[in-house]
Amino acid sequence: MKSPDLPIRSLEARYYTDPQIFEAEKSGTLASTWQFAGHASQLENPGDYFTFEIAGEHLFCIRTRDDEIKGFYNVCQHRAHQLVQGQGNCRLLVCPYHAWTYELNGRLRGGPNIQVVDGFNKSEICLSSVRIENFCGFLFANLDSDAEPMDDWFPGARDELQAFVPDIDSLKPIEWVEIPERCNWKVSIENYSECYHCQLNHPTFSQGVVKPDTYDIQPQGHCLRHTTECQNLDAMTYPIDLSANEHAGEYSSWFLWPMFSFQVYPGNVLNTYHWRAIDHEHVVVWRGWYSVDNSDRETVLALARQDRETTVAEDIQLVESVQRGLKSRGYVPGPLVLDPSCGVKSEHSIRALQQWMREGVTNQVKSHKSSRQ
Numbered sequence: 001m002k003s004p005d006l007p008i009r010s011l012e013a014r015y016y017t018d019p020q021i022f023e024a025e026k027s028g029t030l031a032s033t034w035q036f037a038g039h040a041s042q043l044e045n046p047g048d049y050f051t052f053e054i055a056g057e058h059l060f061c062i063r064t065r066d067d068e069i070k071g072f073y074n075v076c077q078h079r080a081h082q083l084v085q086g087q088g089n090c091r092l093l094v095c096p097y098h099a100w101t102y103e104l105n106g107r108l109r110g111g112p113n114i115q116v117v118d119g120f121n122k123s124e125i126c127l128s129s130v131r132i133e134n135f136c137g138f139l140f141a142n143l144d145s146d147a148e149p150m151d152d153w154f155p156g157a158r159d160e161l162q163a164f165v166p167d168i169d170s171l172k173p174i175e176w177v178e179i180p181e182r183c184n185w186k187v188s189i190e191n192y193s194e195c196y197h198c199q200l201n202h203p204t205f206s207q208g209v210v211k212p213d214t215y216d217i218q219p220q221g222h223c224l225r226h227t228t229e230c231q232n233l234d235a236m237t238y239p240i241d242l243s244a245n246e247h248a249g250e251y252s253s254w255f256l257w258p259m260f261s262f263q264v265y266p267g268n269v270l271n272t273y274h275w276r277a278i279d280h281e282h283v284v285v286w287r288g289w290y291s292v293d294n295s296d297r298e299t300v301l302a303l304a305r306q307d308r309e310t311t312v313a314e315d316i317q318l319v320e321s322v323q324r325g326l327k328s329r330g331y332v333p334g335p336l337v338l339d340p341s342c343g344v345k346s347e348h349s350i351r352a353l354q355q356w357m358r359e360g361v362t363n364q365v366k367s368h369k370s371s372r373q
C-alpha cells in the first residue's frame, strides 16, 4: 500500500516568504550554529580586532596579548554603549561613552571615579564572550555556549580540507566579492546544494572539468560533501601540476550548515561561499578567493571573474525566479526527486537540508534559552 507520507515534498512556501519564520530562525538556526566571522589573517597582532554580526547580535573578534583569538558581544558592561566599530588595532578597549577600559581579554581594568562606589568589585566585570573556533584559518562563532565543536558538526571536514589544500593555514584572502540576491537565504543554499539543475543551467559545469555522471552530494554530519571525478584537466585556464599532491587533480566542496562552503578547484585552489541573511527575502553571498603569497594572484582573480560571469550569474537568475514563485498563490510544494542511488539528478541533499531547516525553526525556544545562559 502507498504510504500517505510519500512522495516527500519540498518545504512549504511560508518557510521562505514569512517574516515571522525568519524571526524564529534568528533565535533558532542562526543562534545555535557555527557562523563565519572572519579570517585569522585579519588578526595578526595583539589588539587587532574586527566586528561582525550574527542573528542581529553585534560581536567582535580580537587577538589578546596571550596570542589567543577571543570573541565578545560588542557591548560595554556599564550602560551598554558599543565598544568598537569596523576593524583596527587597540592597546586597550576603551568605551567611547564614559571611558571604562577593558583589557584585550575582556576584563575590566578601570573607569573614571569608580573607586568611590561602595561594593564595586572590578574583578567581577568582564565583557560577555562568544564562542569562536579557528577552522583552518577561518574563524567561526556560535551564540550557543553549549554547541558541539565544529569537528562534531562536520566530521572529517578539517582533515580533508588540509589534505585537499595543503597550505590552507597560511592562505590570506585576496578578494571577497559581495553578491546580493533577492531571495530567502534558504533558496540560495538549496540551489548551491543540488546539481539536478546544473546540466540545463550551467554549460561550463556540464562541459567543463567536472564529470557530471559522477557528481554526488552526501551528508557528512551537518556537512554536505560534494564529490566528483574530473575530466579535460588540460583544458583548464591555468596550469596544474598533477604531481604536486594526491588531490591536485580533484574538485570537491564542503558545505557547512547553514551558511558557509569551502570549494576546491583542481590545482588545490580554495574559494569560499559565505551567505549572510539580511531579511526573509534578501541574502548576500560573499565569494572569497585566497593566496599564500600573491604569486598566483592574477590566475586566481581571473578564475574568480570567470566564475562570476558564468555560474554565479546563472544562479542569481534561478534563485530570484524561485523566490517570486514561492510567493505565488498558485504554488503547491512538489515532490523531491529522490533517486535511491543518489547521484547528480537526485535531490537527496535537499531532503537533508530541509530537515535541518524545519528543526531550526521548531527548536528555537530551547536554543534561545541556552544562548542566554
Ligand code: FES
Binding pocket: 076, 077, 078, 079, 080, 081, 095, 096, 097, 098, 099, 100
Ligand atoms: S557605557 Fe561604556 S563606559 Fe559607560
Ligand SMILES: [Fe+2]
Binding pocket: 191, 192, 197, 198, 201, 202, 311, 315
Ligand atoms: Fe547552480
